[in-house]
Amino acid sequence: MKFYQLVSFTAFLICLISLSYHFFRLVKLGSPKDYSSKIGNLYSAIPYSFIGAMNPLKKESAYLHYPTYAAGILYHSGTFISFILYFLFLFSFSFSDFLQYILICGLAVSIASGIGIFIKRVSLKKLRYLSCPDDYISNLLVTAFQIFTLLATISESNATYYNIGAALLFLYLPLGKLKHSLYFFAARFHLGYYYGWRGIWPVKNHK
Amino acid sequence: MDNFKNKKDKAIRILSEPKDSKLITHLNSCVHCGLCAESCMYYLATNDEKYIPAKKVDIISSIYQRYCTFTGKYFPVLTGSKELDEETKDEMIDLLFGACTLCGRCTKHCSIGVDISYVVRTGRQMLSEMDMVPATLQSTVNAAVQTGNNMSIPTEEFTDTLAWLEDELKNEVNDPMAAIPLNVTNTNILYTLNPREPKFFPLSISAMAKVFYAAKESWTLSTIMYDVTNYAYFTSNNEEAIIIAQRLYDEMLNLNSNRCILAECGHGSRAFRWEAPNYLRKKFPFEVITAVELLAEYISSGRIKLDKELNKEVMTLHDPCNLVREGGVIEQQRYIMKNTVCNFVEMTPHGTENFCCGGGGGQLAMSEYNERRMKIAEIKAEQIRRTGAKVVVTPCHNCVDQLMQIDNKFKLGVKIKTLAEIVADAIILE
Ligand code: SF4
Numbered sequence: 349m350k351f352y353q354l355v356s357f358t359a360f361l362i363c364l365i366s367l368s369y370h371f372f373r374l375v376k377l378g379s380p381k382d383y384s385s386k387i388g389n390l391y392s393a394i395p396y397s398f399i400g401a402m403n404p405l406k407k408e409s410a411y412l413h414y415p416t417y418a419a420g421i422l423y424h425s426g427t428f429i430s431f432i433l434y435f436l437f438l439f440s441f442s443f444s445d446f447l448q449y450i451l452i453c454g455l456a457v458s459i460a461s462g463i464g465i466f467i468k469r470v471s472l473k474k475l476r477y478l479s480c481p482d483d484y485i486s487n488l489l490v491t492a493f494q495i496f497t498l499l500a501t502i503s504e505s506n507a508t509y510y511n512i513g514a515a516l517l518f519l520y521l522p523l524g525k526l527k528h529s530l531y532f533f534a535a536r537f538h539l540g541y542y543y544g545w546r547g548i549w550p551v552k553n554h555k
Numbered sequence: 556m557d558n559f560k561n562k563k564d565k566a567i568r569i570l571s572e573p574k575d576s577k578l579i580t581h582l583n584s585c586v587h588c589g590l591c592a593e594s595c596m597y598y599l600a601t602n603d604e605k606y607i608p609a610k611k612v613d614i615i616s617s618i619y620q621r622y623c624t625f626t627g628k629y630f631p632v633l634t635g636s637k638e639l640d641e642e643t644k645d646e647m648i649d650l651l652f653g654a655c656t657l658c659g660r661c662t663k664h665c666s667i668g669v670d671i672s673y674v675v676r677t678g679r680q681m682l683s684e685m686d687m688v689p690a691t692l693q694s695t696v697n698a699a700v701q702t703g704n705n706m707s708i709p710t711e712e713f714t715d716t717l718a719w720l721e722d723e724l725k726n727e728v729n730d731p732m733a734a735i736p737l738n739v740t741n742t743n744i745l746y747t748l749n750p751r752e753p754k755f756f757p758l759s760i761s762a763m764a765k766v767f768y769a770a771k772e773s774w775t776l777s778t779i780m781y782d783v784t785n786y787a788y789f790t791s792n793n794e795e796a797i798i799i800a801q802r803l804y805d806e807m808l809n810l811n812s813n814r815c816i817l818a819e820c821g822h823g824s825r826a827f828r829w830e831a832p833n834y835l836r837k838k839f840p841f842e843v844i845t846a847v848e849l850l851a852e853y854i855s856s857g858r859i860k861l862d863k864e865l866n867k868e869v870m871t872l873h874d875p876c877n878l879v880r881e882g883g884v885i886e887q888q889r890y891i892m893k894n895t896v897c898n899f900v901e902m903t904p905h906g907t908e909n910f911c912c913g914g915g916g917g918q919l920a921m922s923e924y925n926e927r928r929m930k931i932a933e934i935k936a937e938q939i940r941r942t943g944a945k946v947v948v949t950p951c952h953n954c955v956d957q958l959m960q961i962d963n964k965f966k967l968g969v970k971i972k973t974l975a976e977i978v979a980d981a982i983i984l985e
């Protein structure tokens with residue numbers, strides 16, 4: 349492992365330990381104990397919370413905002429792929445030309461989505477009002493990480509910048525809103541539990 | 556100054572000593588995407604960004620960040636962390652009491668799944684710890700705690716009203732044995748009321764009494780504890796909520812009824828069915844269901860016979876948030892409508908997607924926010940107008956009150972009725 353890879357990997361371990369702390373704290377605190385008489389089915393409601401309820405046709409945050417929704421999905425997919433690539437790069441995995449081409453195109457679209465989301469945050473009064481520095485920094489760091497990933501996919505000579513970018517992202521991730529990479533799952537679980545207990549989810553009457 | 560500090564410490568302890576993982580989950584999840592804005596009638600009606608649901612979460616999570624997280628303690632600017640000072644406290648009162656009906660619509664549509672109304676209730680709990688509940692709302696809770704019902708109706712006035720209603724019932728069903736039983740033990744049902752009924756809308760009690768008569772039900776009302784409401788749910792003062800919930804629980808055991816039937820009241824049914832077992836930290840040894848479910852049960856089992864030709868006008872249905880989106884009673888009222896009226900038209904949207912009437916979350920009790928409450932009501936007025944209905948049916952007395960004010964302000968020319976009333980209108984007595 350090269351020195352800059354060691355730096356980014358150390359940052360990754362710090363990030364992992366920090367997120368693990370959050371995760372184990374959630375597990376230790378546990379779910380609320382509900383004494384009311386359950387009328388729903390948690391086994392169908394909790395999966396529904398992660399799948400059915402995330403259907404864009406069921407959420408105004410999606411169907412009233414399709415361009416943002418699409419950009420969000422693409423951007424998150426790009427981030428996910430970038431994380432996978434980080435580990436593949438660590439193990440000096442090499443790609444076929446075709447796969448490299450697909451990755452470059454995919455990341456380019458994802459980066460454009462990230463930049464679009466940033467522009468939206470800066471230009472809309474309502475979003476500026478809601479935003480704190482963390483919102484801008486998180487968006488910029490993730491987008492920068494994707495740009496470095498794209499460059500590293502093109503040529504190994506970009507590896508130094510790439511690993512510095514990755515290290516910065518890993519160190520920043522547990523500090524601000526990027527923690528939603530963990531809390532999102534906890535939120536969906538709690539929502540499924542809550543609506544499921546009361547027999548509201550899975551939804552039977554449709555819009 | 557010390558006094559404020561003590562109260563502030565108590566409020567912050569709600570955030571720093573969570574009982575389970577739910578609170579910290581929702582305080583750490585919002586990504587400030589702003590996509591919940593259009594799900595909230597406050598934002599839709601005013602276009603003012605301060606009413607975006609996320610802003611209501613943010614004010615609590617920024618305090619949480621400031622006092623309970625590393626980033627918030629050492630780099631407060633980064634995450635917009637806030638001190639819980641006088642200015643923040645005033646903003647909390649305005650946003651959490653004055654600009655949220657706890658309708659839960661935003662929660663359902665949040666891109667992440669942040670339980671926004673739960674966070675708002677936590678914020679209200681913090682304000683309650685600091686004795687900052689608006690006096691108007693607190694006076695309703697005080698009335699319930701001190702007199703046993705939120706309208707401070709004296710027992711004599713209550714029993715007089717019921718005696719008069721019983722006479723009316725005897726005449727209507729032409730049976731001198733027809734009754735509104737009081738404090739009878741060992742009945743199948745203990746029926747509850749929203750105190751607005753004996754005070755302002757006694758005909759809804761007659762309607763339900765007629766249904767019980769037709770169903771040959773064994774039932775009773777209690778003069779000790781009949782109030783289905785629990786406004787301490789809105790103030791998030793758990794100690795007071797426990798006092799109110801405990802009374803109804805005790806009265807169920809005292810009268811030894813099998814089933815507690817919660818009157819047509821959205822928050823009341825939620826407070827006793829879903830929240831009270833958790834306030835009291837015990838499973839109830841009796842059944843608790845809503846009047847809506849009972850009416851549907853009577854119809855489906857054939858215990859009451861209906862002629863929907865008796866309800867010919869075009870009718871629509873308003874879904875109370877606490878009963879439907881937060882309470883799981885979704886299909887039963889539709890089943891009742893389809894069996895009771897000739898022309899039933901759904902609002903758009905409806906069911907778990909419905910918009911609040913604007914009177915929820917204790918808004919009707921807080922006169923200082925009347926103007927805002929009636930401003931957001933334009934969304935409900937427009938929903939009703941688009942149905943072309945002449946009657947709006949709703950299984951909630953708080954909604955009835957707000958809908959009557961909407962009818963008046965927006966000149967809709969509609970009548971507002973409860974489900975029991977339209978069922979009673981369609982009943983055929985054998
Ligand atoms: S939709 Fe959810 S995550 Fe997005 S700003 Fe609103 S509350 Fe936060």
Ligand code: SF4
Pocket residue numbers: 594595596597607608611654655656657658659660661662671672675
């Ligand atoms: S609970 Fe209802 S009123 Fe409150 S913020 Fe959400 S949508 Fe708005």
